[in-house]
Amino acid sequence: MNKDNYSKRLMSNMEINTHNHLVIDGVDTIDLVDKYGTPLNVYDISLIKEKINTFKEAFKNYENKTQVAYASKAFSSLALYEILAKEDVSLDVVSGGELFLAIQAGFPKERIHFHGNNKSYDELNTAIQENIGCIVIDNFYEIDMVEELTNKHHQVMDVLIRVAPGVEAHTHEYITTGQADSKFGFDLASGQVEKAIAKIKSADNINSIGLHAHIGSQIFEVDGYQVVIEKLLAKAKEWKKTFGFNLDVLNVGGGFGIRYTEADTPLPLDDYAEAIMNAVRKQAKLNELALPEIWIEPGRSIVGEAGTSLYTVGSQKNIPAIRKYVSVDGGMADNIRPALYQAEYTGVLANRVNENSEEKVSIAGKACESGDMLIWDITLPQPTQKDVLAIFSTGAYGYSMASNYNRLPRPAVVFVEKGKDFLAIKRETVQDFLKLENSIENW
Structure with missing residues (x-):
């Protein structure tokens, strides 16, 4: 060299x-x-802000609302949460610890989404007491707990239903999350999602606002997003007739690839956004649905590089x-x-x-x-x-x-x-x- x-x-x-x-x-x-x-971890805050702005700009032309929610499992700190609060993004937390730190940082609670496949009763109780923006429901056990807690606090909670759509991203097996054999979400193929919708519909204080699916991480193509959008909007049409289900929000997760070495060739961030918006427009029209809000959850693609x-x-x-x-x-x-x-x-x-x-x-x-x-x-x-x-x-x-x-x-x-x-x-x-x-x- x-x-x-x-x-x-x-x-x-x-x-x-x-x-x-x-x-x-x-x-x-x-x-x-x-x-x-040393060892020392150095974060370029200018680059983080640039990545956030690129995502926000990329969705500007969408006909409905959009949310960019930083997936804070990638990296969290009090100071970062304080910075993100000023950048007008939402926040995805996956534990009571991340939720606590976000609240300590003064992050707007209405912009916090709570994820996780095994949220505890105490974690959910805190989320509901703090009146955060949304809980992403991952399993039937959570539905029961959220129903109990919302009734206890006489409080309505917005939720997204996490779906395991049976779509696999081309990535390492340890970081794929959208396939059927996954610990995350309700399995689409076996009818679990329908049972979840029915159960949530019967609860007095749980308001289902839409669906969530995350197909993996370090993804370098748009095909997976297009396929999962096609599957979920077709199902949303069925569920609207069967359950009166309204797809107000479609959260397609994150997973947008970044450059680790010279061999990596990730797509520009706005290419992912354009593909997602076009797929939603196409499938909404095909299935005679109103355009839902689009939410995304980039983590690695905001702080990785x-x-x-x-x-x-x-x-x-x-x-x-x-x-x-x-x-x-x-x-x-x-x-x-x-x-x-x-x-x-x-x-x-x-x-x-x-x-x-x-x-x-x-x-x-x-x-x-x-x-x-x-x-x-x-x-x-x-x-x-x-x-x-x-x-x-x-x-x-x-x-x-x-x-x-x-x-x-x-x-x-x-x-x-x-x-x-x-x-x-x-x-x-x-x-x-x-x-x-x-x-x-x-x-």
């Missing part, structure tokens, strides 16, 4: 300064490392004619995706982005697991101890899935925007472990 070719790996929000350092939205990453240490992980290089092991391992001070404890479903990444040495000397290496994490590998093969300028490795597109499901495996503290999270930085989440320390621990001396 010739000098300057490493720059081709950079994301759209990155530059190289005169010190040959990686710069994200005007902030030198080496300055961030000096200030906050905005996130960069910074690590310090440590030990190295060279096995002649086989492999050279370069270890960093993070790994599967702060990014489980490569170990969980063979996710691929790329990156650069942030302090020596473009240099001629190079070699192929494998990036190993520091956890005591052979499978703790962040990147199996990557060409870099010959790494040395204390170099800083930047791995790109780690903004989704990195920090949010982080653990304390091997008692490793979770990294700090920094936001950058237009040359400024902000510590959004402090670095966990070993002293923090003691907050939940009890000594046997207290037994």
Whole structure:
């Protein structure tokens, strides 16, 4: 690889300064490392806002209302929720913890949607007491609990019915969610959706406003969305006649693909929007239905490319004619995706982005697991101890899935925007472990 070719790996929000350092939205990453240490997760807030605006603009010409709901399981923090509240988007939460943090951030409750395949009684009670915008009903057990709680609080709750439509996206088996064999939603083929509609219709304080379907993640084509829209609107026509069911809202989920490596070629975000709108228009007309509101739930496609992980290089092991391992001070404890479903990444040495000397290496994490590998093969300028490795597109499901495996503290999270930085989440320390621990001396 010739000098300057490493720059081709950079994301759209990155530059190289005169010190040959990686710069994200005007902030030198080496300055961030000096200030906050490593491992460090860096989020470009300008890019997050740009992605949100692209989605909102893409749906501007739709004849009914639309909602862009950020799927906060991708990454959540108090500061991010505060930013999103000002960006006029909705919020998809999947636990009482995410709901609590959103409320603490002052996020408008009417724009919160509550997901999950096993919501607890207490979680649903909080959601109803807080009068959030919508609960996405996932199973019959939830219908019973929501009915009990809405009657108890004398409060009407809007719900979407989550459907497992039998449509599979072309993605890893662990992140497909629309197929029939899924823990999520009511199975369409077996008649579960009809039973759910009938049960909800008989409840006094549950107001069904429409349907929800999510067919998977990291999707690089529009076909799956078109097929599921065709199936659901055809069924909506039947259910309107049978149950008086009105499809006021159609939530097609998220799953829009992003770029992790140079091999990824995701569609422009507005291509997904255009395909979804056209499919809804076509199928609504065909089935003699009024155009429903369209809701989407992008998570990865909003924060994924905005996130960069910074690590310090440590030990190295060279096995002649086989492999050279370069270890960093993070790994599967702060990014489980490569170990969980063979996710691929790329990156650069942030302090020596473009240099001629190079070699192929494998990036190993520091956890005591052979499978703790962040990147199996990557060409870099010959790494040395204390170099800083930047791995790109780690903004989704990195920090949010982080653990304390091997008692490793979770990294700090920094936001950058237009040359400024902000510590959004402090670095966990070993002293923090003691907050939940009890000594046997207290037994």
